[in-house]
Amino acid sequence: MPCQNLGVCLFSASVKTVPNIMKPRVRFAPSPTGFLHIGGARTALFNWLYARHTGGTFILRIEDTDAARNTQEAVNVILNGLRWLGLDWDEGPITADATGPSKGDYGPYFQSQRKENYQRRVEALLSRGLAYEDKGAIRFRMTREPILIPDLVVGDVRRELTDREEVEPDFVIVRSDGEPVFHLVNVIDDLEMNITHVIRGEDHLSNTAKHIALFRAFGVEPPKYAHIPLILNLDGTKMSKRDKGASLTSYAEEGYSPEAVVNYLSLLGWSPKGNREKIPVQDVIDLFDLPQILRHNARFDLTKLSWLNGEYIRDMADDRFHELCIHALAAAGLDTGVYPLDYVKAALDTCKGKFKLFGELAGYAGFYFKENVEIDPQLAKEVFIPENKPRLERLKAELSKLEPFTHEQVGATFGAVAKELGIKTGILVHPARLACCGKPAGPSLYHLMAILGKDRCLDCIDKALDQM
């Protein structure tokens, strides 16, 4: 079945031997709104995956025709977002400056710098009677016939005119203020940049008829199209700017790792088959192809992303783990720099695999990096009860004798004291944990106490005893 399109099959079968000129050229063409939508990020990812899978070229083009709301900061949101995800582009801007340096032979890669191309093309249409002036604007003479849209994902789509289009099929390509509109510039840029495959959101499917007609008017065969399904909210509604998880930036802020986000995004509308969930991006590149993309929209499930993120953190190299932890703690106002590096690393190692988001870390292990433990008052009332006082006192007495204060020794002491008192170890663990961390959950108590050190632990226990 994947051989419906012979051209594509021949191509992917001999990817390494085809001449460069036949290699796919795909682009991600976002508008700098100051915001990178998670759906846009997925579109970028799919384009990138296809380019990397085929050995083609991934191009970044900035559609900044709307000068009013475009700023370098807004462009940087896009550049930084793609960089964070690891989606490197082969052609496109190097900086957010529209007049700045870029890489690739098809520049400029900012639409604001390509005006003369549009003007030239419009004049060509005008002179051939394919477009005409209408009250100061310029309209394209659109075909009245239905247009067949061959789509690599959806299949052949026959697009008829809507009732409104029946009344006025000719659409504006240049506004009366002289500014060319999206449909026009998008097509011209794709044409002039030799884009071979347009991979974009399904929201553009209906408009593709216009684009195909425009390509033909320019005397060029349109590229191949692949319209990918959209990402919706968990409740099935459209994900808008305000919805949780809509902004790519928020993922970095909340402590997701880019590998997890890329992995999760890959799984939306595409599947590696074989019941695989956590999958390295290189494997995705190897397996990815357009015809296997699903046709229905997907809903964004943050819970599953969190799970995946936890999986990535669990398997993360220590250095990177430490780095991301320290960054997350700093973002929460905890300066680890004032503690010895060995202490910091040892403390963080007790947390590895225990949380899903770096954003949780400060709450989980903040006690390591604070002078005083903040104890949950409600739990204190439940755990720091009079009957625990003699137990904790006995524990403290034994603990104070320990030398060295290792986690093995600490653990053995808890066991011995519990046995001596004829109680379960847990009876001692709960008040001791609350005394040391201020919370009911945390890293292994014995390890954490060893890292905190004897003096600090005894001090915490003293403070707890005062409350009993």
Place this chain on the structure above:
RNA sequence: GACCCUAUCGUCUAGCGGUUAGGACACCGCCCUUUCACGGCGGUUGCAGGGGUUCGAGUCCCCUUAGGGUCGCCA
């Protein structure tokens, strides 16, 4: 209003005419255990509805319903 796309557990998906409809997240038990996680075992939950085609349909066709998209001098 018209046009287009889509439809398997709550969610992401496997399935491409014959399956006890599989996996993952989430959820619920049990086990492990110094807390929380992790891990292990088990469980609840699904082919939107109706017609066809066929010996046989989640799989093919049609209709309905539902969801999404588009019809701008927005991108």
